[in-house]
Structures are given as C-alpha cells and as structure tokens.
Amino acid sequence: MDKQIAIIALDDEPNILSAFQRLFFNESFQIFTTTDYKQALEVLDKENIKIVLSDQRMPDIDGVDFLKMVKERKPDVVRMLITGHTDIKAAEDAINVGQVYSFINKPWNTDELKATISRALKHYDLVVENRKLFEATIAKNEDLEILNRKLKNMYEVQKEFTSTVSHELRTPLASIKSTVDLVLSKTAGELNEDQVKFLSKAKNNVDRLGRLINDILDLTKLESGKTKLNIEFNDLQPLIAEVVDIQKILAQEKGLFLDHQLPEKLVKIPFDADKMHQVFNNLIGNAIKFTKEGGITVFCGDYTDSNYIKICIKDTGPGISPDDQDKLFHKFQQLGESTSQVGGTGLGLAICKEIIERHGGKIWVESKVGQGSTFCFILPVTERRGAYGKEE
Template identity: 40%
Template sequence: MRPVYFKGDTAFSAALGCGLAAGWYGAASAVFPEAAGGIIPAAGAIGIAGFLPVVLGTRPFGQKAPEAARSHSNMLKQLQALDMHAGINMVSNEGILSEVNDHLLALTGYDRKELIGQHVKMLYDEVSQSQTCDIRNFLEQGSTWQGETHLRRKDGSTLVTQATIIPIFDKKGNWAGSISARTDVTETSKLQAERHSAQTLNELRDDIWIIDAQTEKFSYLNGSAKERLKLVNEEYLEKDLGDFNLASEIESVLKACRALRASGDVTTQFEAELVGTPMYVSIKYLPDPRGAGRYLIVSTDISHRLEQEQRKSAFISTVSHELRSPLTSIKGAMGLLLSGSAGELPDKALALLEIAHRNADRLILIINDILDMDKISNGQMEFDISDVDLVELLKEADRANAMLQQRFGVVVTLSGADKPVFLKTDPNRFIQVLTNLMSNAYKFSPPNGRIVLDIADAGEHVRVSVKDEGQGIPLAEQGKIFDRFADMTNSDRAAMGGTGLGLSICKAIVENLGGTIGFDTKEGVGTTFFFNLPKNEPASNAVDDVDVKRIA
C-alpha cells in the first residue's frame, strides 16, 4: 500500500485515527450489543487509533524511536485483529477503488481484481447510491462520514454495513480520496427490522394469530389477540389448542385452516363469532418446503359495521314499506279509472293515465327489488318448495307478460314445451326469475325482435333459457352483469333504467334453489340468459350460502 497523507500535522492524524476508532467502536457495539464497552469494540478502536498514524508515517507525540518501534509492533498486532473484523477499502477522489482488504472481499464475494480499478458505486445498492453525493460533500470538507451503507454482494444479495469513511489528503493538502472501515451488521439490521415488524403487529387493533400447520399450536399471538383470548405473556406457546377455554371457537378456525390447506388454495375469508364478537376472519396458508408451513390468521372486529348495516337495512325496509302501501292504492285507483268505473274519459286523459299507471307499476317493482335484496342480504327470504310442472310455469309467465310483449313489439315463442317437466322448486321464485330475464330481453330487443323461451333436459339439471336478438353485452360489462347496482356504461343499456338489482336477485334465488345461472352473448347478435335447476330437491328453504351474503 503506497504512502498516503492526511491534511494537517501529526496531531490531526492522530485525531483522525481516534475518529475512525470511534466509528469502529459504534459499529462493533451495534453488532455485539452485549459487549458494548467490552473487549471487541475496545480492541478494534485501539487498533485503528494506533494504525492511522503508522500509515501516515508519523508517531505519537513524545515517543522516541525505540518506543515508536514498540508502538509500531503493537499497532500492527492490533491492526491484524481489526483486519479480521472490518472490511477496509481505499477510494480515490474520483471514486475508484484502489485497495481492499481480504475481509471486505470475503463479505462481498468478489475477487480483488474484480474490484480494484472499478468505481465504488458497483459495491453500493440502489439505496446507498443515493448517499454518495452526501458522503462526497462530507469528505471534500475534511469531515468524517459515519452511517449505515447497503452494499451489493456479487450474488446480488444485500450486505448492510456500519461504515466510517474519512478523507485522505495529499502533501499539498488536496483531497485525494478516502479510507473506509465497514462492519457487517446485516443480521443486526434484520433483527431490528423483525423487532419493528413484531412491535407493529403487536400494536395493531386486529387480532393476529400464527399457527404451526404441523403441531397445530400457536407460534405467535399479537397483543389484541392475547387480550381477546385472555392470555398473558407467552403461556400460549406451550399449550395445545384444545387446552384453551375457547377450544370450540378456536377449533372452528382450525377446521377452516385444514380445509384451506387440503383444497390447495392459499387464502380464505369468512365471518365467525369469537369470544362473543363478530369477526371477519382472513386466513393465509404460508407453505414451507422444510416443513408443514404456517397459517397466518387476521381477524377484524366487525361489530360496528354490522350495526351500521342493520340500521341501514331497517331504514330501507321501513321506507320501502311506507312507499309501497300508498303506491298500491294509487295504482288501484288508476286501474279503476282506466276500466271506466268512473265514467268515460277523454282520449288525452286516458293516455296520461296509462303513463301514470305504468310508472306506478315501475315504482312498485323497484320497491319490491329493494325489499327482496334486503331479505336476501339478511338471510330472510323464504322459499316454498313443491312439485311443479316447469312447462306450465313457463306458459304462465308468457301469458302474464303479454302486455309487455305488445308494448315492446316483440314476438315470443316457446321451445321444448311440448310435454310436462316436473321438478321440486318454488313456483313463485321460479316465475320471478323467469319474468326478470324476459323483461330484460324485451327491453334490449329491436322492434319485431324474436325471443325464444326454451326448456331442455341437461342431465342432472333442467335448463331454462331466454334468448333475444338484441345488441349483446359489451365485453367490459360482462364480468359485473350479476353485481348489485352494476354500473353499465353502455348508454343504450343505461337508458333502459332499472335498479341494477334484478339480475343479482335472480342469481341469489337460483343459487339458493341449488342451481346456477349464466349467459352467452355476442355483440350485435344477441344474448341468451339461462339457469339450471337440479332435478333433486333443493337442500334448503332459506337463503344461506349465496354470494350476496356479506362474506362469500
């Protein structure tokens, strides 16, 4: 290593040595927190303090030649110890690496020839490259820079170091470069990050559980979870889940964990009651190639949300019922007037009355949709299952919609209705679904358009379909067609009006009857909506596990 010079006299050189020593002491203390003030930090600090004057060709004040020689020998021994614990490099004022020690090579994985002559930025990752300007400014002003730097190893991994970088000056006092001492604090940094993450998790209001998938024991509970389960300290780590007072509630979550792992999925969500509190539970399975993995369970208290939903539901229900009663009376009165019960009316008055009568019908349908969706969301819609002939129900729906067919100028034909098709289902809900699909077909069909109502055997199911020759459904809207209040951006479809609830209600009814619903469409050609009902009796008679429920 060729001689280098520091700006100033011997005292300044010794001061710089002490500065670097202080940096080593701080770095060593970070890596060896239990040894702060002990042998490792202190020995390294002494080594640096003595080493720098030697590099500069100086000796401490007051020392004679023999004493300086002994000091030199001791310093070299201390330097050897330092060399084992710190990565050292020298850099020119242009940022070119001119010297590196073996320890830095070992830390980074590079060979000496790969680094010497290269810009020091090749060692820095993206985080620390932004620091280079600040470091350079410190060094140009003759100041020592201390701090954390992130180096990039040859294999691409990150090496976190605690660094002390001091400037080097030539004989004329010009800044010539710098010398750096770096200590690997990667593991310390990781531990600090993990402690920070653990502290953050512990302070979250959500309950966090981590369960070992093999032992099915808790491996972590945050503060909120321990408080809810009435646990103190880390006593839960030694217990089987069955040993807890709330074993049945914990077991329900554990069953969901097992089912998730068996299914091959990695996440699931549901609502459950834990310790008397309604919770939204989200489970994520974290596989581990070395073992069975872990379950990460996050539970959120949804009491307030459910309370707000109940208030909203009660308000909607009250308003809807209060509106429906007077509307029914108004519609009935207008029906009597249209029938001539109050005497003959002028043609102009009749035309206006017919418009009002149709709009009263429309308002009642909207209110009914809102009430139905409210019942579905709360699991309160009832179903009356009986043996019915679907062909007769198909014909009944066709007859009931005769006026709408005439109004929209469409032609309806029945297909597959030549013989009875018996099934156990709710006839009123069946007609409700079919009427909604037919109404949509009328709205989106051109004048004189043809609509086909078809019933067909589909193996274990019976398929009922409504086919139109309308404009079709744009691709961008197809994914949300069964969503509540779907925002249809197509101006022609939006102009048809409606609550945006009809198809969502149809989906909920069909699924509760044990069936499925879907559609085929082609823009500019038409759309076919269909639903399949099982030939066996539906499993339930009340809305339960349908995706209009709060949690799917």
Template identity: 30%
Template sequence: MIDASVAPDTADTKMPTILCVDDEPNILSSLRRLFRTKGFQVRVAESGQAGLVLLEAEPIDLVISDMRMPEMDGAQFLAQVRERWPDTMRLLLTGYSDVTSIIDAINRGEIYRYITKPWDDNDIVLIVRHALERRALEHEKQRLEALTVRQNEELKALNASLEAKVEARTTELRTANDSLQGANEKLKTNFVTSIKVFSTLIEMRGGNLAGHSRRVADLSRRIALKLQLDNKLVQEIFVAGLLHEIGKVGFADELLSTPVATMKPPQLEAYRKHAVQAEQLLLPLQDLRGASEIISAQFERFDGTGFPERRSEENIPIGTRILTLASDYDNMQIGTLTQSRLSPEEARIIIVHGSGTRYDPKVVTALMDVLGGTPREETERERTEEMRVMSRDLKAGMVLSRDLIAPSGLLMLSVDHVLDARLIRKIMDFERSGGLQLTAHIRVDRKT
C-alpha cells in the first residue's frame, strides 16, 4: 500500500518531504498526523518494496523505516536507500531489543539515528528536524565546494588570460619603449648635428676660424673626461665648445679678423660681449641652458679679475674653466688671440704661465695630461676601429666614424651618418666641382 497524501498546504513545495515505512497502519497514521501538524509533507508505505517504488517516483528528503517488516526488513530497505539515494536522510524506528539487528541496520543503511518505540512526539520531531538541518548543511557544503571548484577554475582561466594579456601588453610596451629609445637616440643625434651646423655659421665667414669650434669642443670633452665629470656635464661642455663663438655672428668683418691682442678699447669691449650675446641667442632653447651658462662666463678669470662679474675660482662653473682653457689654446695657434700664430709648444708655455691667474691649475694639469697622451677612458666610439676611405671607394651602408669636414672647415656630414648612394654621389660631385679629394673615416667594428 502506498499513500501519497500531503499536508493541506500543497502549494508550499519547499517544505521537506518525509517517507514513513511500516507494516502497521496505526503507526503510519500516527506518524502522518504528527508530521503533518508540524508542516511537513508526508508519504507513507506499508512495506520496503512499496517504499522503493515511491522513492523512484519523487524526491524524498528523509525516510523513517520500521525495523521488523515481512519480506524486507528495515536494515535491508535502508541499505538499498543508501545505495540508490545516498542524499536521503535515514532513520530507524524499532521496538526490537536485538542490538545485533540495530547494529546491522546502522552498518548497512548508515542511518542517522534510531528511534525506539514507543516514541516521544517532541523527541522524534526534534530528531527529524536535526536530521534535515544536517542534510541542508551537507547540501550547502557541497554547493560551496562545487562553487569553490568552479570559481577556482574560473580564476585559473582568468589568471591565464591575465598573464597572457600582461605578457602581450608588456611586449607591446617593450616594443614601444624600444621604438621610443630609438627615436630618442635619433633626436639626440640630430640635435648634436644641428648644433654642429650652427657652430659653422661663424666659420663660413672665412679666415682662420675654420674648424675652431669643433677642435675646442673635442678638447673640452677630453679634459672633462680626464677630470671624471659626469656624462651629462661632459655633454654640456662639448655642446658649449661647439657654440661658444656663436655670439660673433653679428661681428663686422674687421672685428672678426682682428687679433684680440691688437684690439682697441672699443673693439675689445664689443668683442667681450659676444659671450653674453651667445647666452641670449640660446635662451629660448631649454635643452641648451647648461651650455649657455658655461658660454656666458668664458671671459671670467680664475683670480677674479675677469669679465663681466669678476667671479673667481670655484664660483666659475667647471665647464667654463675647461672651455676657456681649450678655446685659448686653439686660438693661440690660429692667431685670433695673438698677432702671430703660435706653435702647440708655445701655446702650452703660455697656458702654464697663466695657471692660477687666468686658468684653474687642476684644469691646466688635466690639459697637459691629455696633450701628453696620458691614457684616458675610452668612449664607446673610441673602442671602434676605423679606416680611411677615398670617396671613390665609398659604399652604401658605411657609417662615418668622424665628421666629414671640407678643407675649408665646413661640416659636410656628421659622425655616425649612414651613407647611401645619393650621398656618395653628392660627395663625389663636390670633389669634382672644387677640384678636391676627400677622405672619409669609416667605422669598422672590431668583432668583424
């Protein structure tokens, strides 16, 4: 016999469903009445086989089975329930005093509790509620575990996706950074080349100034390296050397060709202003601020008797002290300071004589070391070998290891320039038109 009666409020499908199995109708009636009044949905079956049929028909949350039943006892019935519907809670109802049978039911059916007859209504209702609460907790635990497993898998997939995205973004940023660095290096190279072009403006006026600024810049850089100044300052000193006479661009030809030693007072006053004029010309260029400050003080003297602010010793920028010395050394040899050109040895003697008065003694010492061929730190460019190549032997792809300078001192191409067929043709055309023969210094990497 199967009874599928429900509590009066059949719309409440959320209430737990209890199956009571017993071969005694009066016990089933008592259990049905008791649990209905507590709000449970109740199903009843008078045999274990009938209970299995009902379990197959609909979900059951909890089974209460009698122990002693014909054909299939409670232990056998609950064992099948455990095997086929392990999620259903199982209670054993027994008045049988055989402990062995109870233990068998516990072992085979893995029951939650056993209840003795006659039962106490409050106790049995409490036991059922505790069993259902435990079932709910088990369900929640399983749900949370499944949720955790699913979320962990999602996190793994997300992490893998994020790692791939981060790697892709990192590669993208690295590529962009490499591109920016390349562009930045190109801008720096173009910037220095532009400065070299500016420095030739005054030299295009002819006379003995050809190549002066480049020689001063190179010698200043070598002295700065000898004094172990930082790279940024060395670069500023080099640029200052290239531009230190740009203030002369407005000079009259007569003033430009007059040696400083023979200038009259009005000429000397005008001549001294070219350092300040250079600073004013360079003022709009933020990147040349350091170089312009070096240039503006080039007429100061180490002993404080210079022009225009009478600075002395360490109050004069180290870059200026280097530039002044390098410029004077070259000017003495090209005849712009003295009435006649001096030999390098004569220029050195005058420089040493001015140590402590016009020049900083430690800068003088550094100059003497540089001119004496004292070993100094090589730059990356200096660690690269070079070869001299006639214009007819130039090939596309060759890289200049030095500036290409015309015999007049005019800058034609800057160091690191990569030659192509068009440039090579222009160099050869320049040679033919001027009846000249040019030699280029080409970089040769030691590894090759």
C-alpha cells in the first residue's frame, strides 16, 4: 500500500532533500521533497500534510515568506525552517510572529532531527484534535443557546397564559360569588335546609377557587419581578403578634397551643408588611393545619451572621421526610394523604419562598418524621438597594 505523504521538504540543494528521503525511509509516512516552491504548494493543497520543512535561503523565494503562504493556506500545518547560523535572526522573527513552529540548524544531528519531527507530528495531531473539540463545543453552545431561547419563550408564553386566564376567570367568578351570596342571604326568598346546605357548599368552592386564582396571580407576578415590594423599616414583632392572635382561634378550636416567644422588641429591618403577613399566615396556618396534638411556637432563632435575623415556626405535627423537604417549596407540592383531608392548593410555600428571597433572605425547613417541623427563614437587617422590583 502507498504510504501517505505527511511531510513536505523544500530546499534548493538536492543533496539535502535526498538526506531527508533517507532519514524518513523507514517511517509509516512519506516525505515529499522538491526544489520548486510552487510544486510544494500544489502538494500542500492536495495531500493531508502535517509538517512543512523549508530552507531559508533559496533563489526564487525565502523560507519565511514561503512558510507564510503555507500558514495562509493551511493554518494547522506545522511549519519548520531549516537555517544556517547567519539566518538565525530571520528565524527568530518568524517564530515570534507565529509563522514558524521551530527551526532546524544546519548541519543537524540525525537523532535530534527525528525527535523534533516526531514532536511536531504530535503537536499537529493535538492542534487538530483541539480544533475539533473547539468546533464541537461551539456547535454545542449554539444548540444550547437556541434551546435556552426556546425555553425562555415557552416560559414567557406560559406566564402570560397563566396570568391572562387567571384574570379572565376572576370576573365570572366574582359574579357567581355575589349571586350565591345574594341567594344565601335570602333576599330573593326563603330557602329550605337542603338548599342552604348545597349553596353553602357551592360558596365554599367558589371561595376556594378565588383563593387559588389569587395565589396563582400572586406567584406569577412575584416570579416575573412585576411585584414591587413596599419596603419600610419596622419591627416584625407586632406583625407576628397580630397574626398569632388571629390564628390562635383556629388553633384553639383544634385543641392546639399557639405561642410566640419573641423579645418585646426586635431590631428594625426592611420588609413589606403585607407580604410578610402572607408569609406568617401561611407558615402558621400550615402548622395548625397539619398538627393534631400539641401546638406551635414562633421564636427568634440564633443566627451566625449578624447581618440577618432568623425567625422560626416550630410545630409538633407529623414531620417531613428529607426527600419531601426539598420538594415542599415548589409549586403545587402537597405531601402524603394528610393533605387531601385538610385542603389547600400547594402554592403557599412557593409564594413564601418567592417573598423571602425577594427580600434578600432564605427559607428552609428542619424536620424529622414523627418529631414535628420547624420552618425557618432569615431576612437581612439592611436594605438591598434596587432589589425590590418595579411594578409595571
């Protein structure tokens, strides 16, 4: 089988060229030798050349200029200049501007030359491999960018859809609710016991649907950054005390205690009071909803970083397994059968997470199955300039 040409050698001295032929006679590749640079370029265009060796001083072209032409045609090919002592300056310049990989001094030592050529062949393979990897990475990146753009578009469409549908549902729902309320108030005539029972059931479901729509709208607005937080520096303690007072009635109805163990005053921090109301209502509401015995305590936890305050809501409920703890803060996540018995839509914690994170804080749960749960969050004590969003 014919050996492939991998090296071209250009020199005006035929005895140098035949020395090259002898040197590489036993190799697995062929060396093409010529005294004519145009012929060398023709072979370069046709063959899969890895190295080009060129003499510096020749009658019709000098080596550096010839290698520059090689570089322009095939930039990956390793270019080497054969020089005498007097040409060293030209060779150095050529290396510095990147036209030449290395140079071979005349007269050369055969072993050294073979080692240099073998290094140059490896260098060529590496350069080609690198280029392939680089091109593959760029292609992958482009694919990823296209995919990313598609996903973003889909996400935008989905958000827009959710928000529009929810808005559109609100109006007919309000009309159903007022009609049911009107009939229930007996303004339109007396009702028998069954009619009151059925209408009350309808009213409960309408209310539930209303809450769900509001939650979805809330969450979509928070996620898209459309909700502007109304930030003021205040003490969280009275807000917590107020939510505790309201929810205490519910807790007592279930035979549960609900206490807070907070200092008289907490450090003043920046927060949106309505949004923090929502957070405490859901966390305390959840604790009451899922606890059968014992009760709930709200307290101010220790936190290593004094730039934050930490608040915890601890219950004596069923506890949450480690697997479930990760899912809880995602939308529509409700765990186990307990939930189907107590109602809710599974958006509460996702909303809490958005609200806390928009304040620059973090929320998490610490729990063991059978040993209750403690939901904790931290909030920064200083304002995050420009971080609270703009309303459209």
